[in-house]
């Protein structure tokens with residue numbers, strides 16, 4: 128058994144970390160944050176695209192670099208540490224869906240420009256009364272003489288109004304084929320698409336989108352004849368859930384690192400507060416939680432990269448990461464005292480992201496419930 | 506033993522509830538929410554002013570004071586009912602000058618102190634900001650350095666206070682200063698009242714993650730008359746620590762008012778919300794989570810009752826008050842964090858989003874909670890107190 132990254136992967140991590148440390152400081156994070164910022168940084172985007180981060184896991188035939196999910200995970204963990212805007216995650220989600228379910232033409236049309244850094248994309252799935260179960264989605268596509276017509280309302284679409292391609296998870300009208308889940312590609316400029324911005328705890332860009340009989344072309348539905356769309360959707364959901372876990376592990380580690388530094392410098396009772404046992408125990412607890420979550424995330428990533436079943440491992444990874452990230456920020460606030468509580472200090476940038484990230488792709492509570500069902504089914 | 510309100514307490518609770526409902530109908534809870542969330546920080550509105558005046562006329566802002574000074578000598582149990590209900594209904598609270606500092610003056614002040622300040626506090630003419638913490642004196646408060654030097658009939662004050670929360674709308678500082686630099690650190694501290702509007706006081710805002718404003722306040726050669734000294738010179742530390750014990754009953758009751766309300770709202774949410782084809786409350790895992798919170802809120806509520814009962818026996822609730830403080834402050838984070846998870850993606854909406862539940866009360870509470878864990882005595886030191894004062898374990902060397 129080998130649970131560690133290879134030397135090449137470790138140096139990829141180091142190089143990515145250094146690049147972000149130069150290019151993406153917390154001043155950038157604040158400037159991009161909503162409500163006043165755009166939720167995105169074109170300059171940073173160009174750097175990431177030039178460094179090939181978006182291409183990492185895709186085969187060369189599709190315009191990728193032929194790496195694996197592990198290499199992608201390595202950079203995503205650094206993305207989490209540095210609080211890179213969520214456009215990276217939302218665009219990757221769309222890219223992974225296109226790779227999994229898109230036809231060759233669809234991949235040429237949309238995946239290639241994404242990998243070249245020319246197209247921001249996202250996936251719309253959550254609705255007012257449905258988040259995780261595709262069978263509960265109400266948004267519907269219907270066949271027209273040519274192409275499709277999409278109607279429905281989606282919530283919490285990450286970077287919806289920034290993206291030039293929106294992949295909408297919906298149901299295909301009952302009397303039509305293919306049956307069940309459909310994934311329909313639309314653009315924000317299509318007639319009948321309207322946006323309303325959410326105000327979120329994470330200060331990231333998420334939109335409510337209404338689709339009112341939006342007509343899209345013949346080639347806009349993902350998944351050719353006989354494709355198992357639901358299965359592909361579920362697989363990609365597992366992949367992005369693991370990536371979200373790694374992103375959270377990176378963020379949590381950043382919080383621990385900066386807190387360790389703070390308690391070493393801050394003095395009370397004539398000593399560094401980091402010399403008090405209670406303070407050390409808090410940080411040790413956070414460090415254990417993050418270490419466990421890190422291993423759980425890599426295990427899940429590895430199983431997916433190897434094409435093995437991973438439902439159990441994915442839920443363990445996401446639940447562990449969600450708890451660890453939140454715990455790390457709560458402890459960090461405690462150990463920073465007043466200094467961590469003012470707007471000027473940066474700690475809350477991570478505290479906000481921790482909550483948002485826990486809720487993306489299923490909270491710790493959701494994944495424990497999924498795990499409970501798996502345990503019960505054994 | 507009686508785990509129930511007395512008839513007198515129950516009648517008072519009813520009275521406070523109808524008072525609260527009256528102000529809710531007038532929209533005061535919405536105004537208060539705007540204020541707490543930091544979206545509004547202006548002067549008091551006519552409705553707010555009327556509310557405070559009404560409190561004063563009913564004698565509710567000084568219930569626990571002796572009759573000789575205009576109070577009602579109410580028990581801690583009675584005043585906690587007021588605090589609980591106001592908080593539960595999201596209304597403004599009795600000012601801490603009345604609940605924390607006035608009792609300290611009554612207990613430790615000179616007759617002159619009482620004559621000078623008490624009636625002005627009761628009428629709302631005088632409001633203190635709590636000037637304890639300094640940049641290098643937080644948990645280790647006794648190392649504070651702001652100095653007061655006696656010159657004739659005056660003190661001359663120099664130094665810097667941080668986290669001086671009320672300074673921008675208070676009339677005076679309740680200021681902890683060093684009056685004897687040569688004494689051991691706990692024995693050279695005094696409390697002196699400093700008017701905010703005298704020359705040499707400079708207030709700079711600090712905005713917090715919780716949305717509220719606090720301040721840095723600098724004192725440069727500020728001159729105040731010696732009569733502004735509270736009690737005896739160099740006895741300030743015992744007054745400061747003593748005031749913390751007074752707070753516990755009142756603040757404890759507020760906190761459980763808040764927790765109870767949040768949990769009731771969360772249950773209400775789970776009864777109405779549908780996700781993935783199911784009403785949340787119909788899911789046993791959801792009910793189990795709510796049950797965990799129910800049990801914890803109940804236990805903290807019982808601790809608060811014990812704090813009040815201890816005060817009403819004339820004892821100091823140091824250990825049980827400390828237990829209540831630690832458990833309640835940590836439960837605020839736990840409850841709101843659980844609420845986010847139960848609400849799933851909706852949990853991340855903030856109060857500015859029209860779709861947010863109860864104007865984002867859970868997210869706001871989550872941001873407000875950290876200061877509860879390290880303010881009013883950090884929970885690390887509080888746990889030391891429980892172990893050492895409560896269980897008699899050896900003192901930590903510091």
Ligand SMILES: Cc1cc2nc3c(=O)[nH]c(=O)nc-3n(C[C@H](O)[C@H](O)[C@H](O)COP(=O)(O)OP(=O)(O)OC[C@H]3O[C@@H](n4cnc5c(N)ncnc54)[C@H](O)[C@@H]3O)c2cc1C
Nearest residue numbers: 400403405461462464465635637638643644668670883885
């Ligand atoms: C919004 C806000 C409002 C406030 N309002 C007021 C106010 O009105 N008036 C006022 O005077 N103060 C106020 N405070 C200050 C508050 O009381 C202090 O923040 C608190 O005392 C902690 O001090 P500190 O922030 O300096 O943290 P530090 O003392 O630096 O403590 C940091 C961490 O170290 C730990 N630590 C320190 N010493 C030990 C030890 N010996 N053993 C174990 N752990 C230890 C602490 O528990 C904490 O976790 C306010 C603070 C905030 C943020």
